[in-house]
Amino acid sequence: MTELKEDQEDQNQQPQRRLCDFCGENTALLYCRADSAKLCFSCDREVHSTNQLFTKHTRWLLCDSCDSSPASILCCTDSCVFCQNCDWESHNLSLSPAHERRPLEGFTGCPCVSELLSILGFEDLGKKALSYGDSVTSDGGGYGFSDWLVWDTPSVVSLDDLIAPNDSGHNFQAIGVPPLPKNRNAACGKHKEEILSQLRELSKLEPNSSDDQDDIVAFQFMEPAQNRHLGFKGSGFMQNSEHAVVPSSEGSAFNWCSDTGEFTDQGFSSSLADCFIETKCLLPDRDSDVGDASGGANEEQSHNPSIAETFQMVPKVAHRELNSQERETAVSRYKEKKKTRRYEKHIRYVSRKVRAESRTRIKGRFAKMDMHQ
């Protein structure tokens, strides 16, 4: 808690270093390399929503150390984001080389508030924090931010769920993508409160323009009536199962970009996009599961060519940015899959089910048939 206060004091002591270049009033939290400008979230949206060209600008969080460069490294140990220079100084020249760090990516487009929350790695927190914004006091009272912060990047499983049969029992795993710890600090560095404050303000101005009403409702369900409507009981924060496994940024018109500005995949962080690409190389298209599974093996075989297609697609997609039409197509494909996805268990052979239910068991296991029967 003392660290938090120190951080806040630091922020209070040097607001002039982070003034938004556009409005000159708010604290700048983002950096746009294309514009060489420090921006607050509000101005960022204003500036980058004016035309399609500007939406391609990649923005990063501002470095917590120098306040003047785009942050590309998150130090989980310090809960700070650093530009490359500051990261080098902090972790290579100091006594803290063993700090747990990971790369940060920028984003493009004009993500809505919920998407920004997702980008910053605390979408659930954000929903909760914004919903109960008054409870999160700047002096550290009420809920502490460390309590809110939950790294909520969709798990590999959920992404896998988007692109591969989850009931196939496969043993494939994306190569080189270490599983993310469940609980992590959000990737927003020392200015979490200011970020949430600005996002809170932004959310007030934001119309419910998203076509994914579920996210909007989930995002705004601070009203008891909405809780009742959604069937939520109690006051705890919950998500329905759909949201628990699907990136909330789905269908959004923004891209994650690596530090080099390469396209990764819309709606997914680059690491997850890597996972997506690599997994797609190994797994048959999920369509084989979406359709009527009664086709059995023949149907699966009929979808196998998608693997070859994938091999052709990967290098092409990975190194260029999708145009808007391709993006829309990809989004619509994903949404269509989402609509037809079946979570319930599907029985392919009813006769086997009937037999299994009637079989004798010992501690749940199938037992040998009594030869005398």
Next chain:
DNA sequence: CCCACGCTTTGTGGTTCGAAATTAT
């Protein structure tokens, strides 16, 4: 091409157990 045959593979559900996550102290 069709059919019969034999071998291999698949799928089915209730229970258990261990790992991970969460909660309590």
Next chain:
DNA sequence: GATAATTTCGAACCACAAAGCGTGG
């Protein structure tokens, strides 16, 4: 913050009929 207790979750296990597949006539 550390540790213990509790809860949650998912994989593994089992036998065997049915499906899948190759082969020979």
